[in-house]
Amino acid sequence: MMRLSNLAIGILSAITAVVFLLLYGPLFIPIISSFFSISHGGVQWNDPSLSSYSALLENQGILKAVGNTLIVGFSATLLSLVSGTLLALHYCGGKSLAREAMQFAVFLPFLMPPIITGLSLLIFFREVGIPRSLLTVIVGHTVFVQTLAYRVIVVRLQSMGPSMIEASIDLGASATQTFIHIILPNLRSTLIGAGVLSFALSFDETLITLLVTGTDSTLPIRLWAMMRLGFTPDINALVAIILALTVLLCLLAVHQLLPAEVNPDE
């Protein structure tokens, strides 16, 4: 942007290094300690072992929580992509006050603190008489995650411009044909990126889930319960595995969504 002196670059790099140390440093402690055995309530640094990983495999509660998280994640992602696409198509169909109001309502769960979204749904489900279960968790996640899917799809639709769709209709295609042959193929990479991002968001969602969940807990809730009870060896192994998975998901999502100008590979 501007020409910086070596001193300025040095100072900026030093501060940046401190920030990244703060962001990433703490994460290495559970990862490293996951490869050592734990006894007497502490990590035995002179005894490397994979015992925490085998303890993890025997923990039925965690395996069930992983299953629940996957069910919720895939359902919420699919629902968000469908509703996000439909909402975006309607929003881009014209200009009106009602459309702006709709968009504002869709943005609300992202603007408000999650605790408000969570307890609104909690109270709503109680009033309507729906018991708390995985289903209510899926609804909670979808309401939150669809905002992001919707926004990404609107941006893509707007950058596409109307000419292709007009041409398709002029040539005699129906709305359904236009959707399947013109709009959907053009949304493909956007939908993949939004899907990965939605899944990652749903995978980690804790604040809303904590309020709307019943007896079935997802992974973050299970982790939260384990951490409150204290130190067990399998937490570190679980933390290490989840971190590895999230980094992988992030790289995928960012690769799909970052504009080509920032991405040197394209």
Added chain:
Amino acid sequence: MLFVGSAQTGVWPRLLAAFAYCLPLVFIVAPLLSFLSYSFFSMENGQIIHDLSLLNYKRFFTDAIFLPVLWQTCLLCLAVATLSTMLGFPVAFLLANLKGRRRYILLLMVLVPLLMSYIIKIYAIRSILGGNGFLNRFLLWTGLIAEPLSLFVFNLNAVLLTLTVLLIPFAILPIFLSLERIPRSLIEASSDLGASGMQTFIRIVLPLSLPGIVTSATFVFVLAIGDFLTPQMVGGQSGFTFGRIVYSQFGTAFNWPFGSALSAILAIVVISVIAAGNWLEFRRR
């Protein structure tokens, strides 16, 4: 856009419109309204009384606990917002000045923590805090300190530190975007006219990036004030925040109507902060 000419009167656009208005109405607006109406209900013998009253709000303003906790929480979040923005600005500035692969990698490193499990990040930071946490033991081991520091035990300081670390990435991105939007020509003109790097930074770059700084600070403040997990995990006994009180009304205290009223007050604080941020941004234009 999809429906031009004759297709505009068909069945599909009507179905689409019906879906687009019903979905947010049922799953977003209706829950928010039921939450708001709950804040006017009351509790009696463990039963929720569906009669409208202002009792909950009266309790908030008259009870000596709640206003001071809200005020203390606002100060805490303000401190978190200031710290995150101050640490985030240099990173965003460096990011805006880098090119090519280096810039891409640094940007990725800022983005990745955003998608990492919140609870795991709290857990990781928690393991280095505490009286005999990693940080204290490390400092003792290096000989920098003789006795464990009380700075890192579980209290409001720990909440401040943890929230700052968690929210720095949210502060970096808006500042980075506002720096990106500064026209190169302005900076070139400034240096052509003989301004030094420092002068250009203070007179051109800093004022033009103010909207981004304001967005970052509001963003971080709103995220910090709505959080109840972090204070619960690292706050210990003394680190009580407003979010924690709200959450306890839905758990141990079991007073949903009062909890709703407290959240409505939280929402008012959040909306005021966002409005103030917008006002600051527009006033400068």
